[in-house]
Amino acid sequence: MPAIVVTGEPDKPSISPPRRQAQLSDIAKGLLNHRSWAAMPSSNAQQPAPPDAITNITADHFQLPESHVSNSSNGTQSNDIQTNGDSRLAPPMTVPGRALHPPAVHHVPGLPNSLLHGINHTLSDTPLPSAPTSTPASPRLFPVRQNSGITTPRVRPPATTLNIPGMTRSRVSPDGKISQRDVGAKLVVIMVGLPARGKSYITKKIQRYLSWQQYETRIFNVGNRRRGAAIPSQNLPEQPIQDSPVASPPAVDAPTQAARILLNGLDPEQGQPPNRKTRLPSAEEMDQSAKFFDPQNTVAAQLRDQVAMSTLDELLDFLLNQGGSVGILDATNSTIQRRQLLFDRVKEREPKLGILFIESVCEDKKLLETNMRLKLRGPDYRDKDPESSLADFKKRVEAYESAYVPLGQYEEDHNMQYIKMINVGQKVIHYQLQGFLSCGIASYLATFNLSPSQIWITRHGKSEDNCLGKLGGDSELTMEGRNYATVLYNFITLKRSEWEEDQMRRASLSTELPPKPGDRTPPYPELLGDLDAKNFCVWTSMLKRSRETAADFDEDENYDVKNWEILNEIHAGKFEGMTYEDIKKNYPEEYAKRAKDKLNYIYPGVGGEGYLQVINRLRDMVRELERIKDHVLIIGHRSVCRVLMAYFMDLTRDDIADLDVPLGLLFSIEPKPYGIEFHAYRYNEKQFWFDELVDYKPQRETEKGN
Known part of the structure; x- marks a missing residue:
């Protein structure tokens, strides 16, 4: 085939070879896909070529747009095809009413025919390099796709950060989760606040809420890493002290090892970590009491910075390399310098990652004392004298307060998005929120309350x-x-009365600090609230069997009954009214598909749903359950109960669709500042009552229920 050298249009830069290759590939693929095409005969071929014979077409068959042909010897523009003295143009194709020429195929020397004709291209969500083609000299028989010209994967944040598992889909994310390449839709959450301000409580709630919606979310607690880094020497296995090196100490991860080196220094002779002759600090030397958090303690400050940055790197590895969607850094981060250091490290690793600061502020004295009681049960003070522990903890807080700078003007001047929570949800302030996850978290945090119910x-x-x-x-x-239904009404009415009596008893107990040794009274920030004014809500679905179960709850007896369509059972599509045996017999492929992955399975047919769709429609109800201060009884269906229980019990995705929720089982959940109090009861049909299942644990069912 004679060589044709292609350059750009007159007075315009020539198109680069990679882009020209993609352009030629697009034209060739278009020709291959057009079923009505028949190759035009040349002087050497009188019969039309078959549809698949496009690889045999030469330059003699085509009329080229005049602006795309040049002389290869001197680079000057020419309207001729260089064919060593023999120039021929393809005759026009005959179409009723007009004469058309086939689109030109340009051959570049050295370009493989397989590439020219669009063969062996790897399918990818990243467009092939290309450039828009010029206007053809004559009309085409069919449109040719013009590539965007993007030559690298996406280097900007996605057009939208809205990714809802089970509800959105794309080529790079068929399940709706945040794809690994869309780092702009991922989120780093950095907590801010003094100790005992509820940061860990908030992080656990956020993690549970996002994980329930099937976003890969993980908490990275700097305090836990710090405690591991400065572990007292007497807690390590005994090793002999001798002149020669001994066996290596127990293996630890790299960040913790670096923190220990920082504490102990390097061996001055070898520049290596100290051998066993130099022990880690003892509990008396570095017990991480209040002096450890003094800003003037430079060694401890270096350790805290090192541990914080190492923990952040672990978080970033989770997001960038392990498929994570949200990473939460749980620490005080109480200074501008620390927050800027963290911000810079994130942007250094990946500039497109979203960063959200969340600060927890506590202005309520009673709430602060409640949080302090919880801290005294934490790992730093567990099983220690409460009075001395409280004194030390207050000194720790004072050390942080001496350098503490709240979120505010600095973050706004540097365009950093943040949320500030005051008194765990009584007041929420946010600035310049960007992205679906950030806005969703803000909406969720606004529902928090610590009222007992x-x-x-x-x-x-x-x-x-x-x-x-x-x-x-x-x-x-x-x-x-x-x-x-009747027994349920009798039992709930009794339990409601018992609960109110118990709250009055708790309110009469001493809640002074410090607590007495062995005092395990659960802390309540609202013990003296108007307990008698609490309503009792009864929520059912729109279906008869659910509404009829609530028939005995009379609104004249302070029961607020409401029917919710979002509480309806999962819709089985065209399988509605069938049994599982029917499905197994008549639709074995669907039956096997569902058994393989119930969480992601969607029933076929009009209205068919799956568990991810149920999670999505219950999202607003979960926020309402977090917001209201009244008691609630939910009379639902198997899939609905599974999804709600998965949220409150923080169940994994592998457990949601198989949670054992048989008829006659009743669950009681009482939110606490430190988690939930959980009880389970089973209906006793003979006694017309409910028996408590002591130490009940959620379990998987064996039957093939919805």
């Missing part, structure tokens, strides 16, 4: 479809189901 969760009573093993439907309760 109870949340009850159960399925409806037995229905007619339950007896037949049918999915979905809207059947009524059986006689056994109606009995369950």
Whole structure:
């Protein structure tokens, strides 16, 4: 085939070879895909070429746009095809009403035919390098895709950071999760605040909420790393002290090892970590009491900085290399210098990562004392004298306060997004929030409250479809189901009365600090609230079996009954009204697909849902459960109860779709500042009552329920 040298248009830069290759590939692929194409005959071929014979076409078959042909010898523009003295143009293609020429195929010397014709290209979500083609000299038979010209993977934040597992999909994220390449949609959360301000409480709630929505979220606690870095020597295995080197001490991770080296210094002779002749600081020398947190303690300050940066690097590895979506750095980070240091390290590792500062401020004296009681049960003071521990902890807080600078003007001047929580949700301030995750976290934090209350969760009573093993439907309760509804009302009414009496008893107990040794009274920041004014909400789905189970709860007896469509059972699509045996027999592929991955499975047909869709529609209800201060009884269905229990119990994604929630099981959840208090009861059909299941643990069921 005669060589043709292609250059750019007159007075314009010539198109680079990589872009020209992609341009030629696009044209060739277009020709291959156009089924009505027949190659035009040349002087040496009188018969039309078959559709797949495009690889045999030479330059003799085409009329080229005049601006794309040049003389290869001197680079001057020419309208001729250089064919060693023999120049021919393809005759026009005959189309009723007009004469058309086929689009030109340009050959670049050294370009493989397989590349020219679009063969053996790797499919990728990153466009091939290309440049827009010029206007053709004559109309084409079909449009040719013009590539964007992007030659590298995305180097900017994504157009939208909205990624909802199960609800959004893309080529790089078919499951809706944040793809590994979309680092601009990921988030680094950096906590800020003095000790005993509820930072760890907030981080655990955020982690539970985001993980429940199937975002890979992990907490990285600097305090835990610090305690491991300065472990007292007497807690290490005994090793002989001798002149020659001995066996290596127990293996530790690199950041902790670096922190220990910083504490102990280097061996002056060899520049290596000290051998066993130089022990780690003893508990008396470096016990991490209040003096350890004094800003004037330069050695301890270096250790704290080193541990903080090492922990941050671990967090960034999780986000950038391990598929994480949100990493939470739990530490005080109480100075501008520390926060700027962390900010710079994140941007150094990956400039596109989002960074959100969250500060917890406590202005309520009673709430602060409650938090201090919790701190005295923590790892730094556990099993120590409460009075001396409290004195030391107050000194620690004073040390932090001497250098503490709250979030504010500095962050705003440097365009750093932040959220400031005051008194754990009583007041929330945020600045310049960017991205779906940041805004979602802000909305969630605004729902926090520490008011004591109870949340009850159960399925409806037995229905007619339950007896037949049918999915979905809207059947009524059986006689056994109606009995369950009556017993449920009697039991809840009794427990409501007992709870109010218990709260009054707790309010009368001494809550002075420091607590007495052995005092395990659960701390409540709102013990003296108006307990008698609490409402009791009963929430059901729109389905008959759920509404009928709540029939005995009378609104005249201070029960607020409401029906929610978002509490409806998971919709089985075209399998509604069928049994699992029917599905297994008639749709074995669907049955096997569901059994393999119930969490991500979606029932086929109109209205069909999966567990991820149920999680999404219950997101607003979870925020409402966090917001209200009243008691709530939820009478739902198997999938709904599983999803709600997964949130409160912080269950993993592998457990959600298989959690054992049979008919007749009743759960009680009481949120606390340190977690939840959980009880389970089973319906006793013979005694018409509920029996408590002592030490009940969530477990997986064996039957193939929804």
